[in-house]
Amino acid sequence: NVNIIEFLGKWGQAIARARCAFAIMLHLNEGRFWATWRCVLRGCVPKKLLVYASKYSHEFEESCGFGWKYAAEPEHDWSTLIANKNAEIQRLTGIYKSTLKNAGVELIEGRGKIVDPHTVDVDGKLYSAKNILISVGGRPFIPDIPGSEYVVDSDAALDLPSKPKKIAIVGGGYIAVEFAGIFNGLQSDVHVFIRQKKVLRGFDEEIRDFVGEQMLLRGIEIHTEQSPQAIIKSSDGSLSLKTNKGTIDGFSHIMFATGRKPNTKNLGLESVGVKLKENGAIEVDEYSQTSVPSIWAVGDVTDRINLTPVALMEGGALAKTLFANKPTKPEYRAVPSAVFSQPPIGQVGLTEEQAIKEYGDVDVYTANFRPLKATLSGLPDRIFMKLIACAKTDKVLGLHICGEDSPEIIQGFAVAVKAGLTKADFDATVGIHPTAAEELVTMRTPTRKLRRTPSEGKTDSEFKAAAGV
């Protein structure tokens, strides 16, 4: 009787580190013989490498202001980048496999399916398990519209045979925005089509405005309030995108970054009684247990907070619950995150809109400035920072930054926000000079003080704040 975990992804590493005897199966993705660890193969890692590659064009421009001179305009060779990127990913895959092996985890390659609460079928062979963990992640979703077969998703975009000359990216979320930056930096002609007025719905409004402006300044065209209706391929091979506002021609590629759906088809879930949500995500309780007591689920397949470090947290908590005799719930408060747009975004805690809703009276501190580098490069780069504090308790409720190095900057501050530190704590910390980060500990005057006027029937924000929420 072996504890079998149906494995896909990084949380398996967390489980493995719990030092128990496990067997793992790999889910093959449409016949491709990769282990489809999303983050390493098709997500965070290759994405970041492409972001690094694409940032250089901006750096070349910047360097001119610092005295560097190029005899010829630097040119980019896409195939070199993709080859090197793939080599790195292979190397990481090898490392992950070793990590599993060294932890004593048995890795079984094949297509897994659940047969009953304690049995898994891998390509016809049956395995019995005390516990089953489903962590098959998600995959890109492309709406079923005419011509959708010509569309590339993020998976394909990371492995295109050649660099797009002119690309339409449909979508306004982080994936769309990141790829827009990547292709723009690699000198493609980039057009983004979004349904809303601004990119990154759900993010702090001022951040959405700021990053949108910065994207425009870098030459990305953003077409707002447009919904895709069809893709038409012309005789010369170029693609046209038809939306509710009209048709634009001449694209070499059209990419859809229109959301991701949990990978729950054909796993046998319905027959075994595992409850799913409307979008196909597996329903779990606070301990990641499904409606079937011996079956658990973590990561993107549960559609909670779809980030690798959160999946790691969920996996780690589950390992403790199942095998360390320490029932542990993953904690979702103050989870920081980043968007690797250009410039990138880092955030932790509540947006201004959420803070006002939950706390009523908040003080908002903002800074919008040209970093030292830009005063010499002459480029229109700027940094935007926002700190939101509860007026009553002085607790820092949220931090939002958009500008160079934001993701790296936010991490340390996330420790502070998670620990419930106040604006006074921030202010008592001496700055490191010269940096951009020091701005966050030197914000003296609120940009605006928001006070909710008392209204009938609404929860008293003061009461909430006093309760220490």
Add this chain to the structure above:
Amino acid sequence: MARKMLIDGELEKPNEEKTQYDFDLFVIGAGSGGVRASRFSAQYGAKVGICELPFHPISTEVIGGVGGTCVIRGCVPKKILVYGASFGSELEDARGYGWELNERIDFNWKKLLLKKTEEIVRLNGIYKRMLANAGVKLFEGEGKVVGPNEVEVNQLDGTKISYSAKHILIATGSRAQRPAIPGQELAITSDEALSLEELPKRAVILGGGYIAVEFASIWRGMGASVDLCFRKELPLRGFDDEMRAVVARNLEGRGVNMHPRTTLTELVKTEDGIKVRTDHGEELLADVVLFATGRTPNTKRLNLEAVGIELDKNGAVKVDEYSRTNIPSIWAIGDVTDRMNLTPVALMEGTCFAKTVFGEQPSKPDYSHVPCAVFCIPPLSVVGLSEEQAIDQANGDVLVFTSTFNPMKNTISGRQEKTVMKLVVDGETDKVLGASMCGPDAAEIIQGIAVALKCGATKAQFDSTVGIHPSAAEEFVTMRSVSRRIAAGKPKNNL
């Protein structure tokens, strides 16, 4: 109130029982500390006057400029040069990412210097405007303390003007010192280094502190051959030993010739450049020799002894916890007091001074958990205790967590340069006593960590914070295994 003019060098007798002063506060020195103290005091309603020497990138005893060392010949121009130098290796790394660049990319030092000068002049103007906007009266000239409530400004046209002030604040900062080595006049200090006409092809640097290390990185990054000579086994004495070793390794990896346990004995001018002799008998040839052997407080010409202000053996003004000297109406902040010589600390001292004297809120600057950075390439940044300090000070065991890795960016560029990140934890209380990092973006990363550390965050609190992925910073919240545990009471081995 009539100002007293000095006629024939004779001071008019002061009026008795003077309760009305020209100024509530007169500040000598308009650098980081002086400007901060002036503005904040003025905001509390004080009538403030400030004097500063005329502006020039290179300082002398009588030349300085509004903005002070930080803006004109310190932090700001230094960072600009570090940016300039960093591009060199960045451009090399771009090739692994598919970029096709010429074999050699030209670097125009003069252009960078020109832009640097434009920027410091612009900032100098901004600082002047900040003072004006705060209602602070700025005088150009050399200030001296004449009495407990009297200063004298020697203006540019030679006339001397004196003012009475309820409080006097000395914020004259410090200047680079030159060791008494034969031929020392051939060497330059950081002032000149930030304003050189030509980029040196060969540079010899004497010193092991942050200034020496930063210039080594800057010139090497721009393609110069660099020899770094320092007295100890490793540079950056006072920093965590493990981190010092990382910095040294990185400098070596980038091609800086390291000469530990070395000092210079003689400089001689030759046709081929400056011949430099070391105490190991080695001879080096250089276009530029930089002395970065420390800075001394600017107190010589202030007439302090005549007023009875106590100085320490280095010439720094002695002050109490509130920045007050032994003369009740005279105060001092910033590098001239030689406490923690960092701009943000001078700002803190200035703020506390203004609060104490004019804000009716006696405030002592807090020197615990002050983060700082050394902008070598890649940079080092630290906050809290080093491992050695923690072992010395902690009651219980000390736990050390380290993470050493080649950053993701390097995996494709092929650069072999490991980032090292470290947390030092009190085994008894689980408090994080110190954090340090040597790697790209270290300073930006440590700032947020410093907030947590200052407030006594525990390792458990660090661990309960979810990481941001992919980043280098996330390593700080995912260090699970102890690298080493040092039992309480173990003797330390300092290098």
